[in-house]
Amino acid sequence: MAGGFSPQLLEEIRSRVDLVDLVGQFVNLKRAGENWKALCPFHAEKTPSFMVNPKKGIFHCFGCGVGGDAFGFLMRQDRLAFPEAVRALAERAGVALPAERRSDADGQRETLLKTMALAAEFYQDALWNRPEGEGARRYLEKRGIAGEMARRFALGYAPEGWDHLLAFMKGRAISEEQLVQVGLVLPRQAGSGFYDRFRGRLLFPIRDIQGRVVAFGGRAMGTEEPKYLNSPETPLYVKGQTLYALDLAKPQIREKNRALIVEGYVDCLMAHQHGFTEAVAALGTAFTPAQLALLRRLCDEVITFFDADAAGQKATQRAEELLEPAGEGLAWALNRTGSFRDAAGLRLKVALLPAGHDPDTFLRSDGAQAFAERIDAARSLLAYAVDAALAEENAASTRGRATAFARVALILSKVTSAAEATELARAAALRLGVDPTQLWIEAQRLQGALLKPAHPSQASGSPSPTVPAVERDLLALLVQNADARAALLPVLDEEDLTHPAFRAILAAMKTVPAESPEVLMSHLPGEAERGLLAALLVEERVWPEPGPLIAEYLKRSEIRRRTREIRLVTQDIAQAQAAGDPALPRLEAQLRDLQRQAQELRELATTESRRSMTDG
Secondary structure, X not given: OOOOOOHHHHHHHHHHOXXXXXXXXXXXXXXXXXXXXXXXXXXXXXXXXXXXXXXXXXXXXXXXXXXXXXXXXXXXXXXXXXXXXXXXXXXXXXXXXXXXXOOHHHHHHHHHHHHHHHHHHHHHHHHHHOHHHXXXXXXXXXXXXXXXXXXXXXXXXXXXXXOHHHHHHHHOOOOHHHXXXXXXXXXXXXXXXXXXXXXXXXXXXXXXXXXXXXXXXXXXXXXXXXXXXXXXXXXXXXXXXXXXXXXXXXXXXXXXXXXXXXXXXXXXXXXXXXXXXXXXXXOOOOOOHHHHHHXXXXXXXXXXXXXXXXXXXHHHHHHHHHOOOOOOOOOXXXXXXXXXXXXXXXXXXXXXXXXXXXXXXXXXXXXXXXXXXXXXXXXXXXXXXXXHHHHHOXXXXXXXXXXXXHHHHHHHOOOOXXXXXXXXXXXXXXXXXXXXXXXXXXXXXXXXXXXXXOOHHHOOOOXXXXXXXXXXXXXXXXXXXXXHHHHHOOOOOHHHOOOHHHHHHHHHHHHOOOOOHHHHHHXXXXXXXXXXXXXHHHOOOOOOOHHHHHHHHHHHHHHHHHHHHHHHHHHHHHHHHHHOOOOHHHHHHHHHHHHHHHXXXXXXXXXXXXXXXXXX
């Protein structure tokens, strides 16, 4: 995973990054001896099992098994490739990176990101510094968007005309192919050539969590159709996996432990302008499980806004979209581990706005205080879904009551919080005239059916191999004791181990000799290997005198080596017998000698083991 960066450079970056400070931006860390502890940001849990060891610069979760160093944490947290994580942490630590040899894919992505950054500069210049941007500036003023806020969100303007951006990019040596890849130009329908996708529109740059422009949303300022024209999906942008303004809102989302999700770009800007800087936009009419997964890392509560007249219908629709079980067992969007029983689910709430209002119009008409009151009065999304289920059925009839009962039970079966499910069951049971326990039992029955895999014989992936205790002890000794590494690494082979992750760790140790085994993180092939190494590093094991342990492992290694030699010579003898090879007597003598040596080693090991037990 070293990605073309030298071990010395990676170690310099790693040593300058305060891992507690880095991880503490995402979770609430508390000191626990030499380590720091928190709820894991990568799976839902109620008891903290996520540990950070600042001295060694590694993290490990004893619940889900993930682990690694600062690079690994940022890769997982912000979904970055290794080179991107290196560059981000190098900038954070103030370490200058040399000219890099990048892979074709990595280099292409960087080129496309630079293309989008250039486009954003062009559009911003057109808005603020050109006469043709005057109409867009008047539109912003009419909509009540302050110039400071428009600049903070890097708004721009795409001039009328077919090739303004195209001509600008040609002057910057950006190819038409690159512009097509990022969705900025389109091929002409008649004849050859290309033309600008965005023309005569106010532009909202869509940025990733790192603040890099990956797409644009263009809004018509008159009666043109479509009202909104967005970038297509590209190598940089996948619709439904990005949240507008998340890069700006991230600090406040963490601080307030909540996110406000609105639908439109202007809704989001107006929320920020009125002090609700934890607001993000879903880039569409519906937010997705992938977007909620982004927020699950940052906060425990998400509030969305519905028109009061459509609250029940929209809540039911959202509940169906976001709480739909996956094909193989239960994998809720609101609970990233897929475990219902141990869920610490994201609380999803609904704030009601008066009929005909959205956050933009409500904030401009009623102000920030009234908006805050609506947020304070927010109710669970599922409460509205239950209300809708009860309202849509005729509870006065036996059939209607039975249908409503079944619909409510299905909703309850998908609730991640037992406390919330209990509260909803009580309220629904009162309206249905049934015992809440009946609803609860039916919900649990449905939950059990949903938890059962649809096709158990087609389970994806193979089970992780069992970790042999002897091999784990050996690797722990190597990781935690420099004398053991010096004595054992020269004689150990990957064949001495059966667990694939331990083999990879041993191979890295032999390939990259280092005083600190934590630097091996960047040289391991996958998350399983990094997780096991992190687990070994955070173990607070008190070793006895290492000398006898090292001697014992050396004897075992020698016995294994002789056993392998015996196996190879035995194979040679079988081949020599079949071929009538005259070397057969020599091979048989060699075999007897090896067997004698192996037996002597075993007897010596047995004798010393008995002596050790007697002395104890």
